[in-house]
Amino acid sequence: MSARALQCEAVSLHFGGVSALSDVSFDLSAQEIVGLIGPNGAGKSSLINCLTGFYAPQEGHVRIGGRDIRGLDPRQVSLLGVSRTFQQAESLSGMGAADVMLLGRDRFLSSGFLAYAVGWPSARRRERQARSLVLELATELGIADVVRANTAYENLPYGVRKLVDLGRALACEPEILLMDEPAAGLTSEEKRVMSGAIAAIRDSRGIAQLLVDHDLGFVSALAHRLVVLDAGQVIATGDNATVLADPRVIDSYIGRPDTEVTTKEPL
Numbered sequence: 666m667s668a669r670a671l672q673c674e675a676v677s678l679h680f681g682g683v684s685a686l687s688d689v690s691f692d693l694s695a696q697e698i699v700g701l702i703g704p705n706g707a708g709k710s711s712l713i714n715c716l717t718g719f720y721a722p723q724e725g726h727v728r729i730g731g732r733d734i735r736g737l738d739p740r741q742v743s744l745l746g747v748s749r750t751f752q753q754a755e756s757l758s759g760m761g762a763a764d765v766m767l768l769g770r771d772r773f774l775s776s777g778f779l780a781y782a783v784g785w786p787s788a789r790r791r792e793r794q795a796r797s798l799v800l801e802l803a804t805e806l807g808i809a810d811v812v813r814a815n816t817a818y819e820n821l822p823y824g825v826r827k828l829v830d831l832g833r834a835l836a837c838e839p840e841i842l843l844m845d846e847p848a849a850g851l852t853s854e855e856k857r858v859m860s861g862a863i864a865a866i867r868d869s870r871g872i873a874q875l876l877v878d879h880d881l882g883f884v885s886a887l888a889h890r891l892v893v894l895d896a897g898q899v900i901a902t903g904d905n906a907t908v909l910a911d912p913r914v915i916d917s918y919i920g921r922p923d924t925e926v927t928t929k930e931p932l
């Protein structure tokens with residue numbers, strides 16, 4: 666993967682008459698966390714969907730490791746090393762915590778009936794390796810107990826579900842991780858744990874991370890730099906202190922009670 670893991674070049678996306686993204690450009694380098702912030706409806710989720718092949722922007726280019734993803738479906742984009750977490754911890758009723766994390770290994774385990782019939786020892790070996798990798802990740806994320814016990818996902822506290830979802834996204838060993846509001850709906854203690862987990866990933870793996878969240882304190886404590894979207898446009902980009910002091914950024918957040926505007930010192 667090149668030093669610039671992801672490039673988003675002049676991306677525009679419209680839904681009928683609604684402009685969700687307009688001429689959005691930024692890039693993300695290996696081992697870097699970029700925070701993507703912006704008020705409700707700014708276009709953050711739409712951008713993540715463009716970066717993962719869920720949406721095809723009408724204009725512009727998204728390149729992963731230098732390769733233009735135009736025409737690729739989400740599975741093909743994931744094979745380029747892109748993984749994501751979701752805004753809502755998914756409802757995966759009937760699955761255990763380990764099962765959910767193993768979903769992230771699906772593309773490595775996908776053997777058809779024939780492969781199992783003919784080459785089952787290698788298929789079994791891959792499954793053993795997947796389970797061991799998932800447990801290693803779970804230990805790193807502080808959720809080894811629930812993964813070892815394969816505790817029902819739906820019975821886990823919300824904050825633990827979000828960590829399991831993060832583990833699922835990491836289980837495919839991505840080079841780029843896109844996190845859609847990992848702190849949304851968490852208590853302050855759960856946010857502290859999530860923040861520690863993201864910092865640990867940053868320190869232990871060379872993954873490029875795009876961190877999207879409303880909580881500016883949470884994002885700025887983790888991100889190396891910030892990109893701010895408002896009404897589908899990039900209104901500011903740069904180091905955290907400069908961006909958070911930018912009058913356009915302050916204006917875009919004033920009077921929006923859904924947004925926490927407190928900031929913290931970087932971890």
Ligand SMILES: Nc1ncnc2c1ncn2[C@@H]1O[C@H](COP(=O)(O)OP(=O)(O)OP(=O)(O)O)[C@@H](O)[C@H]1O
Nearest residue numbers: 680683684685703704705706707708709710711712
């Ligand atoms: N599938 C869709 N069809 C039509 N309009 C959409 C669709 N998805 C998003 N939009 C519109 O695009 C704009 C950007 O929405 P988006 O969900 O990307 O913003 P966001 O920054 O993620 O918001 P939030 O913080 O509330 O999740 C909004 O005007 C939204 O209504």
